[in-house]
Amino acid sequence: MSDPGANPRPAVPRTLGADADAAYVRFDNVQKSYDGVTLVVKSLNLDIAKGEFLTMLGPSGSGKTTCLMMLAGFEPATHGEIFLNGRPINNVAPHKRGIGMVFQNYALFPHMSVEENLLFPLEVRRMPRDEARRRVGKALEMVELPGFGGRRPAQLSGGQQQRVAVARALVFEPDLVLMDEPLGALDKQLREQMQYEIKHIHESLGVTVVYVTHDQSEALTMSDRIAVFDDGVIQQLSTPDELYERPQNSFVAHFIGENNTLHGTVADIRNGECRVAIDGCGEEVSALAVNVERVNGRTTLSLRPERVEIAPPGTDGFNTLEGRVEELIYLGDHIRTRLTVAGHDDFIVKVPNTHAHRRLKIGEAATIAWLTEDCRALDPIAS
């Protein structure tokens, strides 16, 4: 494992909650190791504002779930401190943190009815019986399951169990709710429906939500901000549109959405833009100098497929490269076109299915064109 300081990707600026006092949840230089040899979470600094919906997104093993478990209190931080509402909570037992949580497989108690499950957090808080029942009824109404109180979890469908789990995490009115891949076990349609419902519950209750997922579309749909995790480090922390349109490094560009890469060498850096000589064809193109260090350094260019055009000859103001059409996939509203560009045959262009665009043929030579502002020069990855 490399030293976190030597990571070529830059530390990410905090856009929200930079003021420590305003942060509702704060990770202060938190590190976590399970075996004393490797760090699962490397020097995590993260501020979460009150009422925010923050998603921790990343591949498995990136440390996102570990962060959530440290926040819930089930894993101690090896180093650093976690603050909740300005109070350090490293030595606070999980049951005293007052944080709601939706578990991956819901963890509904199978020997209790739905109502008993929801009453549980209120009973351990010694809430009067009538008040507790009223709250449970309200919570079940919120997740649109009134009248289901007498059922056992096993008698519910996956989606209904999910709603009960959400209701149980909210019934004792915590200010912070953690969700650990709560939609992972549902089918696609139900998952999308639940995304909106959770989003609406978040908006109407104003609770702070920390949500863990490896599904980027889920993250983009629901979040105020997304923290992209890889290798125990937050690679980028920003809003969904920012994340998609302005990835700060190659990992983020690759992980979020579809992405074309071109490898090359930096020839010149000027005014936030750079000239890059593309491997394989030698031509120079312009790109935004997002994450390049020096002239003659290696870089990877990132281009979204929908921001590239198959250019009619003689286009001004565009960067262009020559390619050859390898494959055409008809998708109705657009045609997914795979080309060989600069020696690699995996360059994808989404050609809109409009009158203005002429039909391409396989094997045909084509010129691809893009604007400099849509092309980002990032840290090099192995070609």
Place this chain on the structure above:
Amino acid sequence: MAATSIDMSTTATGELLTADGRPLKESLQRSLRRRKLTALALVAPAVVFLFVLFGMPVIYLMTWSVDDTQVNNALPRTFAAYQQWDGEELPSEPLYEAMFKDVAEASGIQIGRASTRMNYAKSKWKSLMKKTKRQVKALLGTDPDFAGPYKEALIGIDKRWEDISFWHSLGIMKDPYTLGYYLNSFDLQYGFGKEVVQQPENRRIYKTLWMRTLMISVIVTLACLALGYPVAHLLATLPLRYSNLLMICVLMPFWTSLLVRIVAWMIMLQQEGVINDTLVWLRLVGDESRWQMMYNFTGTIIVMTQILLPFMILPVYSVMKGISPAYMKAAQNLGAPPAIAFLRVYVPQSLPGVGAGVILVFIVAIGYFITPELVGGKDGQMIGNYIAYHLKSSLNWGLASAMGVILLTAILILYWVYDRVVGIDNMKMG
């Protein structure tokens, strides 16, 4: 909907028919028959095995426990004549004649069996019958045409034939079936008129024995639960490499001979044993007042608990293994302190395993006999020891069978109660 008409007709009663006109139900059954036959053929050997080696013995056991035909078979004339006797004074000539002829005709083995049974009704019957058989044989040897007077002859053989109580005791045995063995199992017996009376005071042992057996089983079961539950929990929650080691420790006793284990305990528990020596060496106990931990109730409890512990740990463990650690986390996250979370969330989910373990240990314990035999001494004996004693020493198989059936019934009642209280479907053996 009916864009295309499906070629399917119905009978007059509205049953669906298949394409070839057979009722659908019949066709379905026909198509499933082969599968059913295969399934049946696969389970047949096990069912036959179970019936021959378990079902039949149980049926025999139940028959023996009520069977009272030994005397009837040996003395048919006597019992026919016995019906006429008023029982007021000594029987008259016909009953003596019947007895004489029965004894003369019955084989030695028949008389042996019958007299053993008669001896349970009244002692001294055995010697009387043997002596009579011998003398009658001798008498007929010298005078094959002997034709009475039989009363005189029998009384001449033995004065006891003049004792009316012997004749009265025959009344207990006149029916081919008897509940006498069951009465004996509870320190009761038939009086001469088949009325139920208590055994003589010096022969009352079984009621205490049943109570003690029940008590030992309950104590052993509770001790196993108290000791086994934490071990099972540890087994289910430790990381694999530690839990494997622990599992071997739990299973080790299974791989060791029962006798070796009991002898090991005897070495530990005896008055000059390891525990007492250590206590004396530590000066916690005086040399003259060493603890008596063996050949008594305590010894039986200690050793049986150790031997039956795996029967508790394994079913409890197998259920605990299936309880996701997420439940405990969820409970704590919802605000329950660890102890409350354990009691309200973990323990209820482990109950199916506890039920299975309790039933298993209790059933094995209630019929145990090797351990009490070796370390039980006098007040650590259980009902199993007496069943074994009647099977191999006193040869009172009727009584042994009756006690066996009572044990079986007790276990069935336990099952029934468990089913009513917890539900047998809830039990998980692993």
